[in-house]
Amino acid sequence: DTGVSQNPRHKITKRGQNVTFRCDPISEHNRLYWYRQTLGQGPEFLTYFQNEAQLEKSRLLSDRFSAERPKGSFSTLEIQRTEQGDSAMYLCASSFIGYGYTFGSGTRLTVV
């Protein structure tokens, strides 16, 4: 068990480009969460999966954001037509029901 793995660690992209991040959760965990964190703030909920089903997506999230978790294993988060306001740390976490999260190291996105 190597924990939650996120790739890439850093991504610099030009405004208007699409980006995709990957998260590999702890294999035994059935829940997977995506959060976004900006400097000096707590993590902000984006979406979560139970196994392969996406059960909730934040209303704050525009249609430019989409997430998948095929076969209940790894997950991807895609941002289309990136904007400067999308610059943030994107965190993935996994857990068992009723237990704490294990976070990955995050993907830091910079939109220039």
Added chain:
Amino acid sequence: QQPVQSPQAVILREGEDAVINCSSSKALYSVHWYRQKHGEAPVFLMILLKGGEQKGHDKISASFNEKKQQSSLYLTASQLSYSGTYFCGTEGVGSSNTGKLIFGQGTTLQVKP
């Protein structure tokens, strides 16, 4: 609704105690506590469940007042390694045990020698 943490920041000397508070306007099912060091991911410390069950870290304690929708994290005899930003994450009763957390804005703790 984001929970409110207090204080926003605290500076301690090694060996001193600290209390960090987390308050919600919604009825809560659970409260989580995490510590995040600069440039790293948050690390799970403690979970407190409605009904009083507690799971987690054995060197840091916490309380959960369901009626007041408040939780407090107690750090006793602080060590240099306790430095970081502490976040509470709350799961509302209406979330139907989704595990979805809303995090507070954080409390920065600095422990000096």
